[in-house]
Amino acid sequence: MNHTISALVHNRPGVLAEMAEHFKRSQLNIRSISSGETENPEVSRMVISVDADNGDVERITEEMKGMDSVIQVDDLARRDFVDRELLLAKLNMDRETTPQLMQIFEVFRAHVVGMGADSITVELSGDQERVEGFIKMVAPFGVRSLCRSGRIALKRGDD
Numbered sequence: 001m002n003h004t005i006s007a008l009v010h011n012r013p014g015v016l017a018e019m020a021e022h023f024k025r026s027q028l029n030i031r032s033i034s035s036g037e038t039e040n041p042e043v044s045r046m047v048i049s050v051d052a053d054n055g056d057v058e059r060i061t062e063e064m065k066g067m068d069s070v071i072q073v074d075d076l077a078r079r080d081f082v083d084r085e086l087l088l089a090k091l092n093m094d095r096e097t098t099p100q101l102m103q104i105f106e107v108f109r110a111h112v113v114g115m116g117a118d119s120i121t122v123e124l125s126g127d128q129e130r131v132e133g134f135i136k137m138v139a140p141f142g143v144r145s146l147c148r149s150g151r152i153a154l155k156r157g158d159d
Contacts, residue, residue: 002031003057004049004083004153007064008071011037011044015069019046022067026060028052032085032150043071047083049151076153083153086123087131088113092142093120101141108134119144 009015016035023030031049038045050057057075064073076083093101093115105112105122108130114121124134128151135146 001053001077002049002051004047004076004081004151005057005061005064006074006076006081006153006155007046007048008038008073009035009044009046010069010071011042012069015044016046018067018069019048019064022064023048023050023060026056026063028056028060032148034150034152036152047150047152074155076155080156081153082156083127083151084125085128085131085151086125086149087134087146088121088123089135089138089146090114090119090121090144091138092144093118097141101138104134104137108137110134 007019009019016033020030020033028050031051033046033048035044035046037043052060057077061073061075064070091101098120101120104110108124108126110122110124112120113123124131126134131148135143
């Protein structure tokens with residue numbers, strides 16, 4: 001099962017590496033990890049996406065709570081949350097395929113951010129399903145390069 005873990009951590013050198021090492025020791029593969037400052041520059045939020053069973057996630061989140069660098073941990077898979085991912089993609093483009101690509105961009109609300117003689121670079125943000133759907137739609141045109149930010153997420157509501 002895919003779990004999204006949100007952790008507030010002290011914003012200091014080595015915390016990201018410490019967290020990744022912790023998952024490695026637990027033999028859990030991180031699908032994506034995003035980290036950035038919060039409204040407080042002394043605190044960062046890490047959002048870690050991992051495929052694991054509930055027991056493994058419960059164990060690792062409990063262990064994380066005991067780490068000196070960790071302030072708070074939530075397994076968002078157990079809560080209602082909002083998530084987004086950023087995608088940048090450079091695609092093959094020619095005179096014949098441009099109209100079709102532009103229609104796909106419009107449907108997915110992707111934005112053109114660069115053009116070359118025979119390529120186009122677009123950005124898209126959305127949940128994981130939307131990003132993966134976009135990739136499937138543009139793949140037949142030829143993807144030259146692609147970069148995904150990984151999932152970022154927050155709990156819904158007033159918590």
